[in-house]
Amino acid sequence: MSEANTQAVEKYRNNFLKEVEERVEEGEWVKMCMQCGVCSGSCPFGPHWAHPPQEIFMMIRAGKRDEVLTSDSMWMCTSCYNCIVRCPRKLPITHIMHGLANYAHRLGLAPKGQPTREFGKMFWNNLVATGRVNELKLSLSLYFKDGFSQGIKNAMAMKDVGLGMLKAKRLNPFELFSPHGCKDRKGIHAMLKKAREIEDRRKHLTS
Amino acid sequence: MADQKIAAYICQGCGLGERLDTVDLAKVAQKEGKAHVVREHEFLCNVDGVKTIQNDIDSEGVTHIMIAACSRRAKAEAFYFPAVAMSRANLREGVIWCQPDTDEARETTQEMAADYVRMGCAEVKKMIQPQGNPGAVRNNRILVVGGGMSGMTAALQAAKAGYGVVLVEKAGQLGGWAGKIYKRIPSRSPYQDPQDTGVEEMVKAIETDSRIKVYLNAVVAKTGGAPGRFQVEVGQESGAAGTEEVGAIVQATGFSLYDANNLPELGYGKSANVVDQAGLEKLAKEGNGAIRRPSDGGEVKTVVFVQCAGQRDASGKHLAYCSGSCCNTSIKQAMYFKDANPDVNTVVIFDDLRTPGNGEDFYRSAQNKGVTFTKGKVSAVEATGNTCKVTFHDLILNDQNATIVDADLVVLATGQVPNSGVDIDAKLKAEVAAANGDTSLLEAIEAQEASGQKPISVLNLDYRQGPDMPQLKYGFNDSHFICFPYETRRTGIYAAGPVRRPMDMVQAAEDATGAAMKAIQALENAAVGRAAHPRSGDLSYPSFRIEGCTQCKRCTVECPFGAIDEDEKRYPQFNEPRCRRCGTCMGACPVRVISFENYSVDTVGSQIKAVDVPDEFSEKPRILLLACENDAYPALDMAAMNREIYSAFVRIIPVRCLGSVNTIWITDALNSGYDGVMMMGCKHGDDYQCHFVKGSELASYRMSKVDDTLKGMGLEVERVRTFEAAITDIERLPKLINEYAAVIREIGMSPFKGF
Numbered sequence: 001m002s003e004a005n006t007q008a009v010e011k012y013r014n015n016f017l018k019e020v021e022e023r024v025e026e027g028e029w030v031k032m033c034m035q036c037g038v039c040s041g042s043c044p045f046g047p048h049w050a051h052p053p054q055e056i057f058m059m060i061r062a063g064k065r066d067e068v069l070t071s072d073s074m075w076m077c078t079s080c081y082n083c084i085v086r087c088p089r090k091l092p093i094t095h096i097m098h099g100l101a102n103y104a105h106r107l108g109l110a111p112k113g114q115p116t117r118e119f120g121k122m123f124w125n126n127l128v129a130t131g132r133v134n135e136l137k138l139s140l141s142l143y144f145k146d147g148f149s150q151g152i153k154n155a156m157a158m159k160d161v162g163l164g165m166l167k168a169k170r171l172n173p174f175e176l177f178s179p180h181g182c183k184d185r186k187g188i189h190a191m192l193k194k195a196r197e198i199e200d201r202r203k204h205l206t207s
Numbered sequence: 208m209a210d211q212k213i214a215a216y217i218c219q220g221c222g223l224g225e226r227l228d229t230v231d232l233a234k235v236a237q238k239e240g241k242a243h244v245v246r247e248h249e250f251l252c253n254v255d256g257v258k259t260i261q262n263d264i265d266s267e268g269v270t271h272i273m274i275a276a277c278s279r280r281a282k283a284e285a286f287y288f289p290a291v292a293m294s295r296a297n298l299r300e301g302v303i304w305c306q307p308d309t310d311e312a313r314e315t316t317q318e319m320a321a322d323y324v325r326m327g328c329a330e331v332k333k334m335i336q337p338q339g340n341p342g343a344v345r346n347n348r349i350l351v352v353g354g355g356m357s358g359m360t361a362a363l364q365a366a367k368a369g370y371g372v373v374l375v376e377k378a379g380q381l382g383g384w385a386g387k388i389y390k391r392i393p394s395r396s397p398y399q400d401p402q403d404t405g406v407e408e409m410v411k412a413i414e415t416d417s418r419i420k421v422y423l424n425a426v427v428a429k430t431g432g433a434p435g436r437f438q439v440e441v442g443q444e445s446g447a448a449g450t451e452e453v454g455a456i457v458q459a460t461g462f463s464l465y466d467a468n469n470l471p472e473l474g475y476g477k478s479a480n481v482v483d484q485a486g487l488e489k490l491a492k493e494g495n496g497a498i499r500r501p502s503d504g505g506e507v508k509t510v511v512f513v514q515c516a517g518q519r520d521a522s523g524k525h526l527a528y529c530s531g532s533c534c535n536t537s538i539k540q541a542m543y544f545k546d547a548n549p550d551v552n553t554v555v556i557f558d559d560l561r562t563p564g565n566g567e568d569f570y571r572s573a574q575n576k577g578v579t580f581t582k583g584k585v586s587a588v589e590a591t592g593n594t595c596k597v598t599f600h601d602l603i604l605n606d607q608n609a610t611i612v613d614a615d616l617v618v619l620a621t622g623q624v625p626n627s628g629v630d631i632d633a634k635l636k637a638e639v640a641a642a643n644g645d646t647s648l649l650e651a652i653e654a655q656e657a658s659g660q661k662p663i664s665v666l667n668l669d670y671r672q673g674p675d676m677p678q679l680k681y682g683f684n685d686s687h688f689i690c691f692p693y694e695t696r697r698t699g700i701y702a703a704g705p706v707r708r709p710m711d712m713v714q715a716a717e718d719a720t721g722a723a724m725k726a727i728q729a730l731e732n733a734a735v736g737r738a739a740h741p742r743s744g745d746l747s748y749p750s751f752r753i754e755g756c757t758q759c760k761r762c763t764v765e766c767p768f769g770a771i772d773e774d775e776k777r778y779p780q781f782n783e784p785r786c787r788r789c790g791t792c793m794g795a796c797p798v799r800v801i802s803f804e805n806y807s808v809d810t811v812g813s814q815i816k817a818v819d820v821p822d823e824f825s826e827k828p829r830i831l832l833l834a835c836e837n838d839a840y841p842a843l844d845m846a847a848m849n850r851e852i853y854s855a856f857v858r859i860i861p862v863r864c865l866g867s868v869n870t871i872w873i874t875d876a877l878n879s880g881y882d883g884v885m886m887m888g889c890k891h892g893d894d895y896q897c898h899f900v901k902g903s904e905l906a907s908y909r910m911s912k913v914d915d916t917l918k919g920m921g922l923e924v925e926r927v928r929t930f931e932a933a934i935t936d937i938e939r940l941p942k943l944i945n946e947y948a949a950v951i952r953e954i955g956m957s958p959f960k961g962f
Contacts, residue, residue: 017579031575034560034580058604059604062601089571
């Protein structure tokens with residue numbers, strides 16, 4: 001358990017709904033759900049979720065903090081926006097799902113090894129390093145995320161595509177050693193830091 | 208009758224002239240119909256045609272007219288001659304529009320038209336133009352029983368329209384349920400917050416209105432008479448009783464909350480912190496919005512609202528229905544807490560949240576204010592010290608044992624039970640149940656009788672049918688639920704508000720306004736001796752030949768409206784203003800002594816006999832169709848407008864209600880050689896559509912016994928058939944007729960022809 005989590009538990013005690021309202025992106029909408037179930041019925045991944053959105057909202061109201069935050073359900077969202085389009089109460093369900101996932105991640109409660117989360121982390125770190133996504137590095141780190149031998153297998157399976165891209169000059173192997181970044185790397189980092197500060201303040205994560 | 212002068216008019220418009228031989232029809236009217244004056248006209252409903260008829264009435268001394276043109280349902284304004292008796296032969300919808308325009312069909316089409324002309328002439332001969340009830344009286348006052356939201360609204364609306372009101376309220380002050388609550392569900396935009404009840408203003412308006420006379424602490428001790436001349440004895444606790452004469456009555460006796468003592472599993476009676484909705488309103492009113500924990504006056508941090516407590520219960524132990532107003536009430540009550548302190552945890556545990564009207568906005572507003580809504584079913588409320596533990600089945604998370612501990616207050620939404628008085632059919636229902644093997648109802652009634660306790664009546668009607676209005680399902684007062692929600696089976700008496708069906712305050716006010724209008728209509732009609740709903744404007748009324756009456760009481764028992772009492776000599780005593788003119792008494796009378804001036808056993812019987820029945824070898828059967836004029840007949844008219852073709856062998860006679868069909872018509876028809884008799888009436892049973900509530904039911908009961916008669920006559924049982932018809936059965940009815948004609952063809956012609 002992270003320190004942030006301990007602090008959150010301390011602060012909100014049993015009122016998980018209030019915690020979600022204050023700290024989760026679009027969380028103030030959760031109370032407006034009227035439990036019609038249209039979101040769950042509309043979700044193309046519905047049958048694969050442990051808890052579809054309707055249930056997640058009910059669990060939040062019932063104060064089931066651990067079950068919600070450690071669940072991998074909201075990580076399953078593919079952002080198809082079917083639920084948002086159909087919700088009769090106009091809840092931004094997709095955004096709430098991402099908000100919950102992000103919050104669970106920040107508290108260190110999100111499920112370890114969840115593929116969407118792993119990829120999200122890779123993408124972010126890759127992007128932040130130079131201010132630009134390095135596609136070669138990103139693909140390789142994705143190939144090798146499950147170990148060296150699996151990585152070789154993945155790379156071999158994709159070799160035709162890779163060579164084709166190389167030929168068409170869509171892939172530069174030198175990017176691996178001297179990645180090119182944006183013009184003002186320092187500026188980008190300062191900007192991201194500031195954004196994080198603002199967000200944390202808005203979400204009551206700092207006092 | 209010597210002074211009868213009959214005129215027959217044959218129209219040639221709307222294609223009648225091309226399709227039919229009107230010269231021949233005129234001859235039929237003259238020779239067989241014995242009309243003194245016969246005229247053909249190329250366009251009878253135009254100014255000239257109408258003038259021709261009016262001239263004959265004014266200067267030729269015509270007393271009876273037969274118009275052979277379109278359906279009696281068409282051109283009623285043009286053919287309006289109130290001074291004379293009139294019959295209509297339906298040649299357009301009844302003949303040319305429902306028969307094919309072919310050379311082969313010409314003969315049967317002409318025969319059909321000729322028969323309708325004969326029938327029209329025969330009918331009008333037996334008719335007398337009704338003059339209205341000479342004993343009609345006017346009384347411009349309305350009795351309103353009950354001084355709650357519905358009663359006060361009805362009183363104010365009637366007074367506003369210029370009518371006097373007598374308002375009788377059981378309690379010591381006006382207001383009813385509305386007077387006991389802290390705030391009401393919002394009735395106007397934006398439907399966000401609880402709103403003041405407005406009861407004080409209403410009470411003030413009533414007290415200052417000179418047209419409204421209020422009796423408090425009073426009940427109706429006796430109601431006698433009929434619309435236009437009700438005599439009401441008002442009894443008061445002090446013993447002082449007033450007698451009031453009124454023209455019509457509105458019963459707005461409201462509801463009581465279902466007794467929460469029946470719900471011990473939900474903790475009621477075990478802890479002071481478990482209350483029903485009335486209990487919470489009382490706490491809110493006493494504290495002027497600040498609600499403390501009843502057991503010790505402590506602070507309320509968590510409130511749980513239990514919806515459907517003792518309602519929508521499938522086990523038969525509690526109320527089986529939804530009261531439709533408690534969800535909004537609980538939302539409102541949760542707002543009492545949230546508005547005072549947003550940190551109070553308010554949880555509404557619902558199965559289905561039903562928020563009619565603008566309640567959806569109100570519900571959203573409550574969610575915005577942070578009221579938590581949980582879909583579930585509460586199984587138990589246990590009190591421990593000053594708090595309660597609520598156990599429920601969470602229906603979304605499918606958690607059988609979800610709990611809320613430390614609830615300071617639990618509010619049970621128990622629903623509405625109508626204050627509808629005595630169930631006059633209780634014994635009958637109990638006997639039916641006992642016959643089906645369930646004696647519990649009968650035992651309960653016997654136990655009550657043995658204890659000497661009498662159920663308390665609201666109206667104490669001096670009617671032979673019993674002291675109160677009949678009840679529909681679940682004890683709610685009578686109402687013609689499907690077609691005419693305000694109408695009850697007691698003419699001039701209207702139920703309004705939650706006594707009629709569960710409803711909230713907005714609906715009750717609307718309902719009461721409607722009932723007040725209906726009451727005004729009833730007393731205005733009674734004042735001129737006219738029927739109210741549904742034959743509004745009808746001046747005829749039933750009378751009977753006392754010499755023929757055998758005092759069998761069938762008419763008094765079967766009248767669905769309690770219009771007929773028995774006098775000291777046990778003869779039927781008709782209360783015309785209570786009568787709806789359906790003729791059910793006429794259909795019931797075994798000795799056929801009951802008749803209306805313009806509708807009698809004779810008017811229909813002579814039509815049946817007027818039809819020309821071809822002999823056995825003609826291969827032209829005759830089928831009599833008695834069609835309810837409210838649904839079946841218009842449906843057949845509409846079928847004809849759509850040019851739906853049906854058998855040319857059918858002869859249709861509209862009847863006021865299938866209940867008015869006297870079995871003599873059936874035997875007469877069969878004896879005179881008809882091959883089959885069809886009857887079409889409205890749907891009966893729990894969701895009846897009969898305008899006269901019981902008419903079609905009684906008819907089908909009577910006809911269920913006709914088989915024996917048929918067997919006695921040596922006829923096949925298929926020769927008489929009863930059908931249920933709705934006004935929407937436009938395509939179905941012609942099909943039914945054709946199918947029946949095929950059945951008759953199969954079983955062959957009647958052996959009774961030519962006698």
